[in-house]
Amino acid sequence: MDAFSLDNILSENHENVEPEVINGAPVGGWDEEEVSKPVEEGTCVECEDQPAEVRCETCADVFCEVCYASQHRKGSRKLHVVKPLSSKKPQPVAAAQSTESEDAMDADDDEDDEEWERVVTEPANTDVVLSAQPAQGTPVGEWFVERAKFIPLRLNLAERKALRLLEAALSVSEYTDKIDTIGFGLSKAKRIVQQIRELCAIMSGLMVSADYKRGQELFSDRDFQANAEFYQTLFELGRRHKIMNPDKMRSTYGKLIYLLQDAQTPEVKNLLNFSCVRPIRTVEALLAEHDALDLLRDQLITQATGEIYSEGRGRRDIQKDIKGKERAIETLATRYARNGLSRDDVRLCIYSISDNHSFLRTNRDPCDRMIAYLKQYFHPTDGGKDAAKTSLAIRSGRNGARLSHDHAKQYAYVVQSLTLWREILHDMFHLWSLAESDLLSESVPYRLRDTGQGLNRVQAAPKTSRMMHQILNKAQRSVGQWIGSSVIHMGDHNVPNSLLFIDKYTQIYRILLPICTTLSKIEELAGKPAIRSYIDDEFGSPDNLRREILGDFFRHGFDGSGADNFFDAGSCIDGRLTSAWNWCSAIEKKRYFHVFLLTGFTGFDGDW
Template sequence: MDEAEGSSLSLSNILGENHESLEHPGLNGAPAGGWDEEDGPAKPIEEGTCIECEDQPAEVRCETCSDVFCEVCYASQHRKGSRKLHVVKPLSGLEKPKTKPSAGATAEEADAMDADADNSDDEDWERVVAGPSTEVILSAQPAVGTSVGEWFVERSKFIPLRLNLGERKYLRLLEAALSVSEYTDKIDTIGFGLSKAKRIVQQIRELCAIMSGLLLSADYKRGQELFTDRDFAANAEFYQLIFELGRRHKIMNPDKMRTTYGKLIYLLQDSQTPEVQDLLSFSCVRPIKTVHALLDEHGVMDLLRDDLITVATKEIYAEGRPRRDVQKDIKSKERAIEQLAARYSRKGLSPDDVRLCLYSIGDNHAFLRTNRDPCERMISYLKEYFHPTDGKDAKSSLAIRSGKNGARLSHDHSKQYAYVIQSLTLWREILHDMFHLWSLAESDLLSENVPYRLRDTGQGLNRVQAAPKTSRMMHQILNKAQRSVGAWIGSSVIHMGDHNVPNSLLFIDKYTQIYRILLPICNTLSQIEGLAAKPALRAYIDGEFGSPDGLRREILGDFFRHGFDGSGADNFFDAGSCIDGRLTSAWNWCSTLEKKRYFHVFLLTGFTGFDGEW
């Protein structure tokens, strides 16, 4: 990337579709000025552009201000105070409004752009412009006007290819080497002796030597072919393959490599620095192999547009269905897979490779069902057992007050109801695009142009690194969630590259834990009827909670109140109602579960912990 491109971080880049090209300014000799600073004489604003950012097409007109804005600028400038009452109208596709140069931000606008409102108790509902369309289509389904085939094409760009049998052997080799490595202990420390670059190279070579020895012991002939000369640089392709397998496996299986993936990604992050690459004489990083990349390489993208793709990749559910129907679905899926394998296989792309692509897409569906669907179920429970206009008694009210039972926010029933729905909706959208976010997170972590700083963040030494690509994608997901719920309560700040979320690896780790919180709750709620069918347990439930429905309402009410109350931070300035603080509150509720009077019900349904197996 040249200097001019590397220093560009305009709003057009931030809100654009090309996440891969975004880099951080102020590096590799590029000026470190702010992205809104301009050199030279001021340029006239182009006709039809937003008056605030000056580089995005205008989409709405504020009738009160008599100015035109893009959606993001309008939402940020009209969040609070009298401005949120301004009248806004969408611009038609044919209208090209005249704009005038901005006269600079007023004091009111500066207040509206305040970066963090974490410790506010959300007095204001923040208006979000829905744009010209009143119906917002979420990314959980193809957008209007987009064929299902094109939707599969787009998603396949971020679906890693499932590991085959031979690759799984190498994966076990990598995990064994990482499990005995002390890489982060020796690198992420303030010490003396060798320079950091030399220590990094020494540790990488040591890990590669361990893998070489393990390969030699497992497959002597293969090991002899690769490591006769003991030249690490000559076997760069082998090491790149091994490291890529570990990254690919982790994305597909977030539960795996929980103690070793951090070492792997930090090792690769260090290997990307120019000084280390010069000493090491080879690069450890190569792109993740995806379904899209494999099919595009062999010119068979039409596979993803085939009508059979939906049948060949669908998930088959057995719960509550006759066995005959399940068997029928299995056979139809198998036939579809075999037909596609025969139709699109060719030289260089075997039928097994086609099947692997289809299975990988199916793995993505399984990931969504396990991770995203609990959010849908909790939204359904909220709508079933509570109503935004209820809250007249303690059992039906979700109201919380700052300082009471550890709460940090003050919401009446209707506001808390909306706050919970919008938080669950946002989590659902994040998990739906998790593979895309993970791809961008790794791109930020492994970027040669975005260095990190080792800092004590209050939770030990952490690598604090900016994540521009991940942050931009998160803002787009947040905007989509805001438009779908129609209004936004609380702060919309996304922490990234600070002491709360030091880098994109910790961001990804944070949001892959959502299903660990919600799935045990959903499982317990679904088994209450089974418990109530036993006379002794029914007597306990009726005596303590009134009825099975009363038990469900108590569990849900407590979670919806105190799993979303802004608590969980070590001080008053963290957590709160910001995007990441919502998840912190939910984790804090999990830590208090054993003190709840319904905790025995969780144990009776097989609950072993929020980090256990279900």
């Protein structure tokens, strides 16, 4: 074990450091499978992660509620009798999700014009309530307290300076290029040595840049543990900044997470003698630390954190709202400031909640607007008038479609997809917190695998997956019916880990926002005689143009295309987003593409 020390690893003779035993355990290949462990008593037999909540009398197994619903979604299992582990009468439970093993069956259903399924026993609520506010009957204060648990604190000036240092170091680092490669004959020990050397190089550079004197001492003593707080703070700043600003750190956040993922392995952590990871600083954590959670229950918190809209309002009304909001903020800052919690800290908490509201408006509202457009132009009850233009029917094999739906079924399929996206974005901060927890877990290692799209770190994400199933269950109950597959890919070749899952769903607004922006500017374009003449000649009217753009998106942005098989696209949860991206990639070939350009469109990954 002496040979496998930090001094030897960082010395020039590191090539010869390859012990057969680390921490008393034999060292195998870096890609060896982990030995499965027996399920702990009282734990769900399916996820092996959550406490069991119900017992299936027919299967004679215990499940958590989410896994039971997933396993007993349809077929003969749907009739199984479940007994809660508390003293309640046995009752049949209508399930809402499907399992990975049902993927092939769901795929066949898609291909053969899949059946509609009821997912709840009670009557469905056809008017989906898409609101950012707390549920009816829930106290506003408690809603703020619960949501603040996952709202990161906005960075202050000093933290932003430190963030620039971290971003600069990560931007020039080649960490993932060197670590995530397959080297023939590369043992796990040599791979660990590589990770530690690369990690120490980055951390040493950060220290020298921040404090040259302390950096010199670090090079001579190699005592990283003495600067543990500095590294933990710096890495936490990067993670917190990314969660609040998904558009930022697009090329560096992945390096940061993968670096921390390696630093969390027992071998690396034991050699460094500290963990590089610490919890994200949230609004709730700061207020709880100073016993000031009553701030979130104050009646002024809604006014202090609310957004002020300018659309269709006069300057006087807007100025009145601005002054009212400023007074509310200052009143709260004075009321809840105390020893250790300054007025600026209280303001920072309020501004952080406001940032969350802004995030929700930017990311969720396009889903609401697209649902409104769908109901306005394509509601099934409006059929009969100009049916060729208003029909959303698709047929597998035509125009690249992989699904076969009539108009009513495609309408419902699009509504449920947009509703699900909206629910995911509503809880995105919570999902992100769980995703990082899965990525940085010490007990769930990753395996480097070729997934068909290059080498990726394949890692299970039990916490993120469970939350996604809960969100899916909520969306299914709200729409009352479910069409297609309910499979959520996580930890496989489609979505290798929770980092790629988060990256995928933060792109939803990049798809929908440009479409909504173009549609909203058509009337403005039509006010110019030359462009109005072009629209009338080519499309008949501005309204027909709007209907053609929407109809094409609702048909072919949700047709199961974008991959070679139903396991990668089709109607599964992730496949719906794959189809939308596939539609975006072909936007230049659409005859209405010029209209997008006239409204300022630069691409689905560009700035407006």
